[in-house]
Amino acid sequence: MTAVALMWEARAVQGRGPELLAWARAQELPREPVRRELLRAPDDRVLVITWWEAPGLDAELPELPEPDGELVTRPVHRWRFEAVP
Template sequence: MTLAQMWEARAAEGRGGELHRWVHEAALPALRGSAGLARTEVFTAAGDRVLLITWWTAEPVPVPDPPAELLARPAHRWSFTSNHVE
């Protein structure tokens, strides 16, 4: 079974680049080496949003919270179970 965990945050005005760097410099290193981590992928979108998707073969480890001053609102988190892959 594969679990996907999605984490999405909207940066404070003009701080999208800093939030993106934080994901690469803090969040991803905090997850690396976690049991069951199979894959990570980072996306950016309009509105200074950053999306991190992690795939797990074991119980997912939560993405740490970024510094509050980087955020326009609290990060959103969703977990999914993979049902079909082509």
């Protein structure tokens, strides 16, 4: 098993960053990650990082969905990272 981090980043419609952050915070996953971090950045961007114990990067893991199209300016960006020693 290895530590896998799933990163989810979205940009809210101008001025709706707090609403996007609240939306991301309220999302429940089918199972709990080892750790979950929420971050915000300028331009109403929200980043969520979930940490999982998994057999590798290709493991099937729960991910946050796309928010309502009226809340964001573009599709969500997603990345997967694997911890290295």
